[in-house]
Amino acid sequence: MIVGGLEIDPAGAACAFATVAATVSVLYWMLHPPQSKADIAAKAAESQLRRTMATTIVVFSSEIRSEHMMVLAARLARGSKTELMAVYVIEVPFTLPTQAPMEDEDRVALDTLAAAQQIAKNHGVDVRTEILHHRFTTQAVLELAKRETADLIVIGSFREGGYSGAPLGRTIEAIAASAKCDVLIGVEGKHGTLLGEEFAQAGDDANANPTPNVT
8 A cells, every 4th residue: 555655554554553552542541540449439429419419407496506517518518509508496385376476585596597697608608597486396397308308407416414425315316317308417526626616706707797587
């Protein structure tokens, strides 16, 4: 075969092409080594998390301390399509109508949600806030999760009795047992300050700003 005045041996051309193809294949393999089982599992988990975490609800109440978990939820929501919601549940005694005003409790709820909003703002994410008056915290949270089609409920737990080794609060256990979505429970370590200090600072900032709008 003559191309451009040069005589090319078909067999030699085939060998040269095979050599180039083999070299390219080796280089590609070196630059893109096969994934390990760990790599595949990690990517599958991250993909699943991105698909499922559409709505996250952070729960607060007079007994449930979720301040440090609000910081974590905001960090998780940053850079994703997760819709973040912070809710404060006020348990109304049977001696009062469900929607009866409870000024002291409402004030605490507003202050807490204002700090939650500041946390979200510090992390560049939006958050919806809501105060719920209900007879039972567990039922209020489960009904809200169903209404919002929540994918994740975030709760910062407390320990009954206030001492190390005490069981988790019954309300938190009931939510985790009955929720139709994932539940993330965060127990503060004895010396844990990384997240708590950030929320405390947000609380100071929120107290200097107007009260957030809640429904």
